[in-house]
Amino acid sequence: MALDISDSSWFPESEFIRMGPSLAKVNFQLVQKRVIMNGVLDCPVKLNCDRCLSEYRAELKSEFTIFFDLVDVRDTSENEYEDEHISIKGEIDIIELEEPVIDISATLRQQFYLMLPAKFICKKNCKGLCSHCGNDMNEGLCSCSGKDVDNPFSILSKLKDN
Secondary structure (H helix, E strand, O other): OEEEEEEOOOHHHOEEEEEEOOOOEEEEEOOOEEEEEEEEEEEEEEEEOOOOOOHHHHHHHHEEEEEEOOOOOOOOOOOOOOOOOOOOOOOOOEEEEEOOOHHHHHHHHHHHHHHOOOOOOOOOOOOEEEEOOOOEEHHHHOOOOOOOOOOOEEEEEEHHHH
16 A cells, blocks of 8 residues: 655754655555555755754655554463564564554654655854854855954863973
């Protein structure tokens, strides 16, 4: 079953600003007792650069596959460690469901967070801010001398010299 999700209620509006429509497409397949969810997310968002603090538009796109298994919660054993086992590599990406319901909104929100970059950088060659005066180095060189003015820790440099 394939779904084109036009409802963007899954998008974290309180944390990010959308710069256009967010597109989500998901496809579900039932293979034995496992549901396989394949999907695509496409979200243009406004981010702030971690280097120069300017706002920029980021086109976030991601394809994902998630496996869901329904577990039998009625099976209760007296030994709490009896049903534990070491997970193999293929089992780590499986989400176990206690009831036959998949929260698509929560899953899409999680995938959105997973596709965010570790650092928000507006462009590859972003120069950031001057560490002394705070001028945006992408707009040109600053006129500061490069020395800290009114630095409360400058007294410590005198101790180092002694």
